[in-house]
Ligand code: HXC
């Protein structure tokens with residue numbers, strides 16, 4: 001390969017499967033792959049959301065399938081992967097980003113509240129990767145996990161997400177070791193605070209908290225969904241062919257600024273939940 005060959009970003013006839021792909025960052029990644037020619041499968045819990053996502057992806061001129069499945073339910077995932085690969089063939093790129101979050105102190109979190117986020121983010125990522133494995137193109141496929149800075153920055157009001165995403169990044173590294181010889185690469189992208197997303201809305205619910213967050217980012221702006229999508233394309237392309245087991249922040253330097261203070265946002269969120 002010519003190392004400056006931009007055809008590396010042509011994903012025509014490749015199958016990209018996005019778990020949690022019906023909205024936000026993950027949907028933006030799906031759109032970027034669709035624009036690059038890939039055939040897309042997106043899954044999430046809501047049948048309406050996946051149907052709408054598939055329609056929007058097809059409007060970009062490619063084929064797309066939207067399937068309702070909860071990453072906490074292995075049988076539903078088995079069915080989704082079987083249906084998707086029957087339609088589009090083996091999976092070239094798996095993006096795994098289903099997640100849930102809310103602000104609550106550990107003492108305000110019931111065991112089920114903690115378990116719910118661990119089940120979606122961590123056990124769900126394990127389920128997706130483990131069940132996808134039989135359907136991945138080998139050699140030559142790429143798995144991209146969507147993590148968060150909470151994985152390595154201890155963050156008050158985020159005990160569940162910190163524990164879950166730390167596990168996701170460790171899973172990335174273990175699977176890189178176990179699957180490398182089969183020609184399957186796996187990496188984590190760690191997005192910073194990304195504008196116009198559900199995740200950021202939950203952590204910075206007011207204009208003031210949003211401005212404070214943006215100002216704290218060394219590059220002095222919130223991230224854009226496209227910032228994350230570009231890294232996903234790079235990792236999946238031949239340009240990323242020697243990258244595996246990496247935990248890659250795409251965050252304008254945000255992770256360097258240490259633990260966040262969500263005290264005010266958590267108080268507002270607690271009132272809303274009560
Ligand atoms: C305390 C809460 C709570 C809150 C829910 N719970 N919200 N506890 N404070 N604000 C508790 C419930 O009371 C219940 O415990 C348990 O959590 C499960 O709640 P359910 O509503 O039954 O769960 P479920 O329907 O499975 O929904 C999961 C969810 C929900 C995570 C709670 O918010 C969701 O579906 N989220 C998906 C969208 C999302 O969160 N997107 C953001 C991703 S961003 P009990 O004991 O009462 O049974 C992200 C972080 C990245 O992941 C960082 C961003 C910068």
Ligand code: NAP
Nearest residue numbers: 020022023024025044045046070071098099194197198199
């Ligand atoms: P989002 O729009 O809420 O995306 C979450 C997606 O996961 C949705 O499509 C949701 O659809 C799906 N989902 C949730 N629970 C699921 C389950 N049990 N099974 C299957 N699908 C499920 O949030 P976002 O902010 O874009 O976050 C996307 C990813 O980026 C997450 O992994 C998040 O942790 C990470 N991240 C976000 C930010 C940020 O600033 N937003 C920062 C760092 C990391 P359904 O409701 O239909 O299930």
